[in-house]
Amino acid sequence: MADTPDRDAVLAALDRVTDPKSGQGLAQAGLARGLALGPGRAGFMLEVAREDAALYAPVREQAEAALRAVPGVERAQVVLTAEGAASTPARPKGARLSDAAADQGRPKAPVAAGRPDHVKAxxxxxxxxxxxxxxxxxxxxxxxxxxxxxxxxxxxxxxxxxxxxxxxxxxxxxxxxxxxxxxxxxxxxxxxxxxxxxxxxxxxxxxxxxxxxxxxxxxxxxxxxxxxxxxxxxxxxxxxxxxxxxxxxxxxxxxxxxxxxxxxxxxxxxxxxxxxxxxxxxxxxxxxxxxxxxxxxxxxxxxxxxxxxxxxxxxxxxxxxxxxxxxxxxxxxxxxxxxxxxxxxxxxxxxxxxxxxxxxxxxxxxxxxxxxx
Ligand SMILES: Nc1ncnc2c1ncn2[C@@H]1O[C@H](COP(=O)(O)OP(=O)(O)OP(=O)(O)O)[C@@H](O)[C@H]1O
Ligand SMILES: [Mg+2]
Structure with missing residues (x-):
């Protein structure tokens, strides 16, 4: 079984990713709360305010890349959560998922879901x-x-x-x-x-x-x-x-x-x-x-x-x-x-x-x- 990655090494790697709001590293800025480490893996929730969701979408990717670069991390998962969200409006009754295409133009949180690419139903x-x-x-x-x-x-x-x-x-x-x-x-x-x-x-x-x-x-x-x-x-x-x-x-x-x-x-x-x-x-x-x-x-x-x-x-x-x-x-x-x-x-x-x-x-x-x- 793979070893559990070193916590300090993981936090240091996350500090090399800059929090766009405070200018600090992610860990220093208190954004790496709930860091979960296990054999071969690391992950955490990146919790941000609703209005900052778009700003942090690339940060999530950078954080995942930073985790993957830490020795011993084979799997990295950073989940971006935007609190206080006004949820995506429900599809009107009877609407088909093909209508999702029409939804694409509406403003939405960066990771709001539609139908995944190349999935018919x-x-x-x-x-x-x-x-x-x-x-x-x-x-x-x-x-x-x-x-x-x-x-x-x-x-x-x-x-x-x-x-x-x-x-x-x-x-x-x-x-x-x-x-x-x-x-x-x-x-x-x-x-x-x-x-x-x-x-x-x-x-x-x-x-x-x-x-x-x-x-x-x-x-x-x-x-x-x-x-x-x-x-x-x-x-x-x-x-x-x-x-x-x-x-x-x-x-x-x-x-x-x-x-x-x-x-x-x-x-x-x-x-x-x-x-x-x-x-x-x-x-x-x-x-x-x-x-x-x-x-x-x-x-x-x-x-x-x-x-x-x-x-x-x-x-x-x-x-x-x-x-x-x-x-x-x-x-x-x-x-x-x-x-x-x-x-x-x-x-x-x-x-x-x-x-x-x-x-x-x-x-x-x-x-x-x-x-x-
Ligand atoms: N028709 C069946 N005949 C015999 N055993 C069944 C049948 N359906 C389900 N089981 C067994 O009942 C148990 C519960 O089933 P399952 O895990 O699919 O339920 P679930 O609704 O997904 O549960 P959960 O709410 O925990 O997600 C499992 O042990 C499963 O193998
Ligand atoms: Mg189940």
Whole structure:
């Protein structure tokens, strides 16, 4: 394992970058707060006032370059956060992401997100409640879309509990090329996780704007696609819930659509309803609801045994006029695959559960085509 870089060497390197406001070095000026050092890596939050965001965008880049030049630093991450931000206005209801082009002319913070370059559609996988299998669905849906022939990326944006590194078996830090991060390749997907960049314990204490800024950077500073090989769809695994963090994220990332995951229990369904309402409020089309852990297949016949009750998400989909995308059974192979870094859909595409994901993927693809995103 790589050694942890020397703190004094890191601070000295940051002092060689000038704070444009005070004229001092960044560390001296107190701008390197929350410096996080780990094996082979260094990173911190560059917190500035909203009106100074543009001024500090190049400083962020210089600081990252300075960190990378310190012996022992293989990965450097500086997240620029502008506090007190007036957030980017939400897209009007019904607007498509192709309208993002029209947004380009509006004044905005330097790292405010639109659609990342060479990405045709961005789809969030969200849930009102944690632990309902959102990441499991995100990863397997991404693999299923890839099996349908699309070129697919997975962005694990769950700053508070990143799971893509485990679920996809990602280990290596991302490399940089031409100032952009190169996503990792796994199971036919391009993948990137906040867990590969930032210490999860550090992320736990982030406030909403910081988390949102970090995700904005992951969208825009990763080479998801190129002119010759654009990405058809980028699946974003959002943190669970419908609080301020999620709202800020979805407003800033201007999603083409959202897939909401629920389990059959009433409380999960009620939380899913809140997620649907959140997306409606900001004008992101809900592509549909997935009911996860919907039933337990009889070990002999495969017939569904509903152990949590059944159909809650389906009924909810009808109630909120969202499409019901499918029922994913409780399948130990799904969990084992996730724990072993081998997504079930990629490793055993013929099994019954993988087939459910392929059907869901077909519906998501059709929905995106109809929306002409
Ligand atoms: N259909 C399923 N069958 C069996 N196990 C499942 C299924 N769906 C999810 N799991 C397991 O349940 C646990 C929680 O799933 P997952 O991490 O995908 O949930 P999450 O909603 O992303 O959670 P969090 O809110 O922590 O991000 C994991 O151990 C996962 O392997
Ligand atoms: Mg998760």
């Amino acid at each position: 961005v789809v969030a996988v969200a849930s009102g409640k944690g632990g309902v299998g959102k990441s499991t669905v995100a990863v397997n849906l991404a693999c299923a879309l890839s099996k349908l022939g699309l070129s697919v990326g997975l962005l694990d944006a769950d700053v508070y509990g990143p799971s893509a590194p485990t679920m996809l078996g990602l280990k290596d830090p991302p490399q940089y090329a031409d100032k952009k991060m190169v996503p990792l390749e796994a199971w036919g997907l391009k993948a990137m996780s906040i867990g590969l960049l930032v210490d999860p314990e550090q992320a736990m204490i982030w406030r909403g704007p910081m988390a949102s800024q970090a995700i904005t950077q992951m969208l825009n500073e990763v080479r998801w696609g190129s002119e010759n090989a654009p990405l058809d769809v980028l699946i974003v695994d959002l943190p669970p819930g419908t609080g301020d963090v999620q709202l800020t994220l979805v407003q800033k990332t201007k999603l083409d659509g959202a897939v909401v995951v629920s389990t059959p229990q009433e409380v999960a369904v009620a939380d899913a309803r809140r997620a649907v309402t959140m997306f409606e409020k900001i004008g992101t089309p809900v592509l549909g609801l997935v009911e996860n852990m919907a039933y337990f297949p009889d070990p002999l016949t495969g017939a569904p045994i509903p152990i949590f009750g059944r159909g809650g998400a389906k009924a909810e989909a009808e109630r909120v006029k969202a499409r019901f995308l499918g029922e994913v059974p409780i399948d130990m192979a799904l969990r084992e695959g996730a724990d072993a870094g081998r997504p079930l859909v990629a490793a055993a595409p013929d099994c019954a559960t993988a087939q459910v994901f392929l059907e869901i993927a077909g519906l998501v693809r059709d929905r995106l085509v109809t929306m002409k995103v």
